Amino acid sequence: MLVLGVETSCDETAIGIVEDRFALRANVVASQAQLHGPYGGVVPEVAARAHLDLMLPTIDRALVEAGAHLSDIDAIAVTAGPGLAGALLVGVSAAKGLALARDVPLVGVNHLRAHVEAAQLEVGALDPPLAALVVSGGHTSIVVMDADGSFRQLGATIDDAAGEAFDKIARFLGLGYPGGPEIDRLSQGGNPRAYHFPRAMLHDGTYDLSLSGLKTAVIRELRRLEAVGEEPVLADVAASFQEAIVDVQAIKTLRAVADEGLEQVVLAGGVAANRRLRARMQADCDERGLRLIVPSIPLCTDNGAMVAASGANLLAAGHLDDLSLAVDPNLPLAVATEPPG
Amino acid sequence: MLILGLETSTLRSSVALADRDRVLASASLGVPRRHGEFVGPAIRFCLEQCGLAADRVTGVAVGLGPGLFTGLRVGIATAQAFAAARHLPVVGLSGLDVLAFQERYTDRLICAVIDARRGELFWAFYRAAPGGVQREGGLQLGTIDTLVAELIATGEECLVLGDGALAHRELLEDAEVVVAGPDVAWPDAADLAELSVPRFLREQTQQPLDLQPIYLRAADARIGWETRGRMHGGRQQPTPPTDRS
Structure with a gap:
């Protein structure tokens, strides 16, 4: 059974094809990063226009990669949320057009959940319960996949997503967009203890995070140095900022794992490509004897294969959507795409 | 077929x-x-x-x-x-061509007008022709004042239709233009x-x-952090360096 997954929730037009839930057949991403670079962030109308331009070519590339034709596709999965409404709507409309024309089932997928389920394309069936840190330009969420395969959110950023904080600081430092890889690269030669930046909400008893104050603290420090005529060591600033972000995420995630009595952690989302975050999560998990699952980078960043995988799981559980499937920019993790029963 | x-x-x-x-x-x-x-x-x-x-x-x-x-x-x-x-x-x-098609039996000069939001309108002029209507000139984006001036400048009896026309019915009727009703206001x-x-x-x-969409207006370059809710979080509104076309 071949499922084609459509992902347009943010600034990647992505199509994936998955066979029998676990086998990756194609994973094609048309990135719009160049279009949004001048703004230092994703512009919704620019993204929606680009999704429409890129949709058919990306579908074609994925079919070529899979060595398949649309007539071989057995179901269409599509991200219904969370994400940018106008961007999501292009993907959902295209998915409905495909499903109607080929007379195959349509299933709406939760983007966050798909990020976690992407791991099944590399490690096989996930064996919940497990915790996951989903961290990207749009999300910083700590979620739990329970033994029955259902998901719940334990905590999330109350202001900036991690990727967004990276973008904004990168922009302030005059680095490129997206900011995450730039900060990662610059941090390699820097001292993560050179500057002390705040770790907010560490002891508030929740699993929520706040990254906006950290961003402000970095900017304030740079302005202070400028005022006293001191040249900041950018590598040190980047490394110290990155260390603070990584610290907060690792501490909150590991606390959730301990409190929930879990033994496995999935690290997913585009920011999972950050080398310091991967290393820190690996070290913390090793220390506690936990299993850390980190999908390879093409399955961490926004992609269509994860949508196809998540959709295949839902279909296997007997769930499907009708053609009135709506997009929901704030789609909650635990409803709408939950299998019945 | x-x-x-x-x-x-x-x-x-x-x-x-x-x-x-x-x-x-x-x-x-x-x-x-x-x-x-x-x-x-x-x-x-x-x-x-x-x-x-x-x-x-x-x-x-x-x-x-x-x-x-x-x-x-x-x-x-x-x-x-x-x-x-x-x-x-x-x-x-x-959509303007489709809108004007509804008035294909009139002798008047037809002007199809669609609401473009933000105080602007999309419009184009048409004339009845065998098999439908024929567009005269290009698709335009502008204010109601510009449209009224254009209608008057034609020196012809005009029939205006579309939701953009209905929204300015009084102004248009003051300019002695016939405004078609809501039954033909949308393509x-x-x-x-x-x-x-x-x-x-x-x-x-x-x-x-x-197939290329007809936008007639550059993409709004606002990032809109403030409207993204919890998922996108931040409340800062960066100023875009330039407006894309």
Whole structure:
């Protein structure tokens, strides 16, 4: 059974094809990063226009990669949320057009959940319960996949997503967009203890995070140095900022794992490509004897294969959507795409 | 021949099925912001009422705008995917052309006007011609004052229609222009399908990828952090360096 997954929730037009839930057949991403670079962030109308331009070519590339034709596709999965409404709507409309024309089932997928389920394309069936840190330009969420395969959110950023904080600081430092890889690269030669930046909400008893104050603290420090005529060591600033972000995420995630009595952690989302975050999560998990699952980078960043995988799981559980499937920019993790029963 | 027509570029969404002689089925909805939810079930409804399966469709016609950006993308994305999935030819028409077609029996100069939001209008001029209407000049974006000045400058008796005209009915009537009623205020997929049939017959068609939306306005470059809710979080509003075109 071949499922084609459509992902347009943010600034990647992505199509994936998955066979029998676990086998990756194609994973094609048309990135719009160049279009949004001048703004230092994703512009919704620019993204929606680009999704429409890129949709058919990306579908074609994925079919070529899979060595398949649309007539071989057995179901269409599509991200219904969370994400940018106008961007999501292009993907959902295209998915409905495909499903109607080929007379195959349509299933709406939760983007966050798909990020976690992407791991099944590399490690096989996930064996919940497990915790996951989903961290990207749009999300910083700590979620739990329970033994029955259902998901719940334990905590999330109350202001900036991690990727967004990276973008904004990168922009302030005059680095490129997206900011995450730039900060990662610059941090390699820097001292993560050179500057002390705040770790907010560490002891508030929740699993929520706040990254906006950290961003402000970095900017304030740079302005202070400028005022006293001191040249900041950018590598040190980047490394110290990155260390603070990584610290907060690792501490909150590991606390959730301990409190929930879990033994496995999935690290997913585009920011999972950050080398310091991967290393820190690996070290913390090793220390506690936990299993850390980190999908390879093409399955961490926004992609269509994860949508196809998540959709295949839902279909296997007997769930499907009708053609009135709506997009929901704030789609909650635990409803709408939950299998019945 | 079986043509599927989709028109979603205004607040009204509509779907129709037509063969070479007539419109077989149509469905429309005047509730705003429901394009995405309506179009799929409406296509299925039209097919089912005709007792036809999707694989009987031989061409797809779609309204390209100008109009509501989000709405017109629903129609175009659906049309492109449907057509690509069955290797069908497509015809894309401006919603203004489809709107004007409704007044194809008048002797007056026709002006089709669609609300462009933010105090602006999209419009174009037409004249009745054998088989429909013929556009005179290009598609325009401007204010009601500019439109009124243009209408007066024609020195002709004009018939104005569309939701953009209804929104300024008094101003237009003061300029001695006839304003058509709400029954013909939006482009409809049934007209679109009917208009597209000769093009399919003459094979004046395109490939799905060739369909280009008619925006007539540069993308709004606001990032809009503040409207993204918790998922996108931040409250800062960065100032974009330049406006893209």
